[in-house]
Amino acid sequence: MMSTQQGKRIHFIGAGNMASAMLRGLVSSGFSPALLSCSAPAETETQRLVDELGIRAAADNLELLTHCDAIVLGVKPQILKAVCEELAPFLASTNRQPLVISIAAGTTTQSIAEWLKQDPDLLPLVRSMPNTPAQVGMGASGLFATPAVKADQKSLVQQIFEAFGIAVWVEDESQLHAVTALSGSGPAYVFEFIKGMADAGVSLGLSPEVSRQLAEATVAGAAKLCAASSDEEISTLQRKVMSPGGTTEQGVRVLQSEQLTATVSRAMEAARDQSLYLAGEGPGPAKN
Template sequence: MSTQQDKRIHFIGAGNMASAMLRGLVSSGFKPGSLSCSSPAEAETKRLVDELGISASADNLEYLRDCDAIVLGVKPQILQSVCQELAPFLASADRQPIVISIAAGTTTQSISSWLKQDPDLLPLVRSMPNTPAQVGMGASGLFATAAVKPDQKALTQEIFEAFGIAVWVEDESQLHAVTALSGSGPAYVFEFIKGLADAGVSLGLQPDVSRQLAEATVAGAAKLCAVSHAEEIAGLQRKVMSPGGTTEQGVRVLQSEELTATVRRAMEAARDQSLYLAGEGPALAKN
């Protein structure tokens, strides 16, 4: 068992993402007795207590003493009030726990100011997880402030790897690109799966059969790509395509319709909206 799995971790919030993270932590070996959460949603916390054996409270401050990490798992619109509630505790704490935010579009500068902490001294990680965390296959981007110590960074890595992969970015501004890629990406993939399934129906398949084939095809291709990470994606693609065969004809259509350029434009739009929501860019024109 990793020494990190003895660390005390408190989650403020018990919504879908916080719940997915807690389930991942327990399933990966973190001790339920070292995990806790707080939320006014009693039904959500009771479900986690019954399922995972963790501790829970409606009081955000109850389990903070001796915490090694505090995960801010609330919606961005209430994050400021939660931080202001935590500020007196952090000001008087004997030791500084690492603070981890999963709130999209909220900068470390804003969080530090709401916590009334010097941003150069507060160990703070801003993260961008995504919804496949709910099935243990998340992809998270992480940014650490300069005050994060190596052991705190290692703990954060292990927390996020409990429900998928975790990668670090060197500049906080890169989280906008992470948002556009892995944060919003599941919706792009769902759109492609829907396109495959709908096209299969138009070619004569039953809807349920077509959807199952579409889901399994995308999941299998993604898994094959992941286990063949050292190989170029184009090389994997060529292995499916025989000269003059069916796949080659289908890929030619996707290329002629500029699928890659369309995906890039979708990501640019998502990135620009992320900048706008963070107050770092203009509003996008609405069609």
Template sequence: MSAEGALRGASIALIGAGNMGLALLEGWAAHGLSGPDAAIVEPQPSLRLQSLCAAHGFLLNGATAPRDAVLLAVKPQMLEAGAETAASFIGEETVVVSILAGKRIADLAGRLPDARAIVRAMPNTPAAIGRGVTGAYANPETGPAQRALADALLATVGGVEWVESEALIDAVTAVSGSGPAYVFYLVECLTAAGVDAGLPEALAGRLARATVEGAGELLHRQSETSAETLRQRVTSPGGTTAAALEVLSASDGLAALMRRAVAAAKRRAGELSG
């Protein structure tokens, strides 16, 4: 079922409408959610949020009835207050979807005793342009229809990948949750290397940025082709790319650095969750 189909007629409560919460709300609106089917609780609503609610008839800081889904998008340190607010929207069949980094399902269940179906999700920042990817885990109490609704809510801002163990959410966080920062840092480093090679800084920056943008779009458009194959296609034996890749693929090169980086991010995610 499409996101539009799953969202049609569903009642949703969004608790917290900061950057990610607002990105999700915009995705829901773009996929047909409108009117009082969406209730938003945000103590400090931005002008952008107010305009979106006015344009689509969403309820802002006014409703307290049980909903089909409650999406918790407050800051992790605001879990206590967010859970207290969310409680009034939770009924027997409500699915709670949390995007709070570092907060496990046990943390949510302990503060939301009426919640049975709980989904823990980790989106990333490209959700703001509808190109995000979210890793998600549903507890055993989450039924097929509830999982489908949670999937539809998350899919409005990009792809959704479900994992079979909550422990894997820490790995998801390390790869895709933090991943955009790795890509941005790559652009920084490639820019600096271009400057060292003699390019003006502004030109090096434009070249690095456009290269990463174009390569990412190529990956997207040729999704059936592996990254390894795409790399091999642009690497002529004995050529310039091969010379560079020999450095990057050394035992202490990019692969080793990336493994250590992801391991460090995963370890820190576990520490924050514990």
């Protein structure tokens, strides 16, 4: 049975990788394709989603907005201002105020409200930070809601983002900089670690194919085990793999002596500082 939230009309402005991942997640989780739509200037992008998912699409961003309950701004940050300015007259003329959801990194709710020519205290707006594993249904998204977002709208947003992974709320918009540094940029850190493991496996005598498969499965399995053991400290899970005097203990000692944790912390601080810089709230990361 379709839930009340799944009966909402949702329009995506943009049909890129993230918007496409979100739409696929929504359809697979039970949202009706007939109530979903997208718009983008490239017909090849929208037609692919129409053929695959059965949603509606248009080249004009304003064509399918009537009666929408939520509008997802799924465009890159550098064109978000232009899209918002195009959308502003529609929001000013409509009798019903749709929820606006932004997935653009580094763009504040204050800026979005200004571009939409809306009072930031009255505009129901959610700013989100999803990440690329959403493309395989395992995204991790941070969410922030303005005071005007109602409980049922917040529930809709939760359901939208849980259609392709997990979703957590932050109480202060500034915390999205930390979300960006952790889960937003985090997949690239993990890819770097997988690559390092795979390359090391090759140097120890494994074939590239076997080494990569083992590295990928090991990281995915460890993450799943960690999530399934959330009542235990991560350090406890680590100790369960380490026998005194064993191979794992020796490997972990090297990682600790090379200060892996401190290196990860510095990487996240640099990503956070760049997020602040892009939002016009900081000088950016220090140049070494």
